[in-house]
Amino acid sequence: MIDMNINHPPPSDKPSPAPVGAVERLLSRRSGPLGFGTGLLHQIDDPASAVRLLRQAHEQGITYFDTARLYGEGRCEGLLGEAFAQIRGEVILATKVGILPPARDLAIRLKGKLAATLRRLPPLRGVVPPPAIRWPEFGVFDPARMQVSLETSLRELRTDHVDLLLLHECTLEDVRRAEVLDFAEQTVRQGKARAWGVAPAPDAMLAIAASGSPYGDVAQFDAALHPAFACSPSLTITHSCLGTRFQETLFRLSQDAQLKDHWSGALGMEATTANVAQGFLAYAVWQNPTGLVLFSTTRPERLRPNLDAATLITTPDQAAAIAALIAAE
Numbered sequence: 001m002i003d004m005n006i007n008h009p010p011p012s013d014k015p016s017p018a019p020v021g022a023v024e025r026l027l028s029r030r031s032g033p034l035g036f037g038t039g040l041l042h043q044i045d046d047p048a049s050a051v052r053l054l055r056q057a058h059e060q061g062i063t064y065f066d067t068a069r070l071y072g073e074g075r076c077e078g079l080l081g082e083a084f085a086q087i088r089g090e091v092i093l094a095t096k097v098g099i100l101p102p103a104r105d106l107a108i109r110l111k112g113k114l115a116a117t118l119r120r121l122p123p124l125r126g127v128v129p130p131p132a133i134r135w136p137e138f139g140v141f142d143p144a145r146m147q148v149s150l151e152t153s154l155r156e157l158r159t160d161h162v163d164l165l166l167l168h169e170c171t172l173e174d175v176r177r178a179e180v181l182d183f184a185e186q187t188v189r190q191g192k193a194r195a196w197g198v199a200p201a202p203d204a205m206l207a208i209a210a211s212g213s214p215y216g217d218v219a220q221f222d223a224a225l226h227p228a229f230a231c232s233p234s235l236t237i238t239h240s241c242l243g244t245r246f247q248e249t250l251f252r253l254s255q256d257a258q259l260k261d262h263w264s265g266a267l268g269m270e271a272t273t274a275n276v277a278q279g280f281l282a283y284a285v286w287q288n289p290t291g292l293v294l295f296s297t298t299r300p301e302r303l304r305p306n307l308d309a310a311t312l313i314t315t316p317d318q319a320a321a322i323a324a325l326i327a328a329e
Contacts (some may be wrong), residue, residue, distance in 0.1 A: 020290060022235035023064070026195040026217055027092050027163040033285045033310050035064030035092075037239060037294040041079055042072025044298050053300055054083035058091060060303050066220075066237075066294055067157075068096040068168055069149050070136055077156035085158040095153045096168035096199055097146045100137040141167065141174045143183045150192065165193035166220055170200050172207040175215050184216060197233060205231075220294075226287040236291035241284035242277055245326060249276060259328075266321040267312070274305055279322050282312035286319045 023031045036057050044050040054065070065084075067076050077095060084091045140146065154160060165187055167174065174180055175198060184196040197218025198208060205221040209231040219231050223238035224245065250273060253260045263271035267279050284293045295306050313319045 020235075020292065022217075022290060023092070023292065026235055028194060029063065029090075029092060031064040031092055031292060032061060032307075033289075033291075033293060034062065034281075034307060035066055035094075035237070035292045035294045036062050037296040038065060038067040038076040038080060039071050040296045040298050041076045047075075047079060047082075050079045050298075051083045053298070054080060056300050057303055058084070058087075060307060062303075062307075063090065064092045064094070064292055066094045066239075068099065068166075069153055070096070070099045070101050070168065073101040074152075074156065077153055081156050081158035088159055092163045093157055093159065094164035094166060095150075095157065095162050096166040097149045097153075098138070098140055098168035098170055098174075100140050100145070100149060102136060138169060139171075139174070141170065141177070141180050143179050146180075146183050150187065154192065161192050161194065163194045164218060165196045166199040166218065167197070168199050169204070170198055170208075171204045172211055172213065175208055175213050176211075181214065195235075197235070223284045223287070223293065226284070236288055237294060238284055238288050238291065239294040241280050241293065242295065246277065246280050249280075249326070259325075263325055266318065266325055268318075274302075278305055278309040278312055280326065281306060281309040283319065283322045283326060285310050286313045 020031055020033065023029075036054070038054075041050050041053075044053065057065075065080055067080055069077065071077070072079075080093065084093070140149065150162075150165065153162065165184065167180070167184070170180075184193075187193045188196055195217045197216035197220065198205070199220040200208060202222050202225055205219065205225065208215050209219070215233070217234040218237060219233045219235075220237040220239065222243070223241040224243070226238065253263065253271060253276065260271045263276060263279070267275055269275050281293065281295060297303065297306065313322065
């Protein structure tokens with residue numbers, strides 16, 4: 001069995017995050033290997049509960065929080081601002097430009113609610129058209145709108161700067177445009193961001209890294225690119241290690257008792273959903289030992305197990321066993 005308390009204080013004590021040199025150098029303070037992604041935060045119906053979850057994450061040792069204008073149609077940044085405005089110096093805040101959420105002005109929201117209400121009445125269902133579907137706007141990399149997006153983020157986050165500004169789902173063509181590079185570098189010079197980088201889709205990340213074009217100090221990308229992919233920014237951040245492959249694995253475990261036994265042996269504990277999730281998260285940390293790995297949750301009780309996952313893998317042999325199980329078709 002693997003001792004889940006290795007290098008951890010008693011559960012009642014706040015853990016001391018392991019230093020990550022690039023984070024401290026770029027973003028002014030330390031962070032452990034795990035960061036909190038806020039992409040699911042808006043799924044918590046009660047804003048006070050969402051704010052409480054963020055504060056609990058910080059109390060348990062998380063200092064790095066990732067967000068974007070897109071998340072929750074702009075609401076997630078506001079929740080972070082409410083949670084940490086009074087302790088801004090204790091957290092690292094990263095946000096993004098490049099994708100704008102659907103417009104949320106009062107007239108549009110009222111019109112949509114009215115249409116939805118009227119369509120509940122049988123006589124009007126065939127007369128009143130359904131509310132229009134509102135889509136985010138991608139590829140917003142012109143300087144004027146990037147500036148508006150950043151200023152909106154700062155206002156929502158209740159701060160005068162972010163620690164990291166990322167270009168959200170940018171392409172190689174976006175990164176090569178002089179006006180995009182100038183905007184990012186000027187944002188750092190003005191003190192509105194401490195560092196900048198890219199957060200592209202996997203194919204775009206491969207193209208950007210291979211191009212030789214500058215793309216800031218940070219690369220944030222899907223954990224599925226490891227271990228075949230390598231890049232050399234000052235800081236690498238990975239995300240989505242509990243994505244499609246994890247869901248496929250859970251399904252296979254429900255059908256294959258032998259596979260479940262293999263997972264239990266690799267983990268050193270029963271291959272429950274929560275423990276397999278720890279294995280995926282632990283392997284993402286193992287792959288990115290000097291960077292950060294993002295996780296998301298809406299459940300406070302998942303914070304501690306996620307933090308424990310950072311030290312679940314203790315040997316190369318265990319890492320290889322978990323890697324083989326993750327890669328298995």
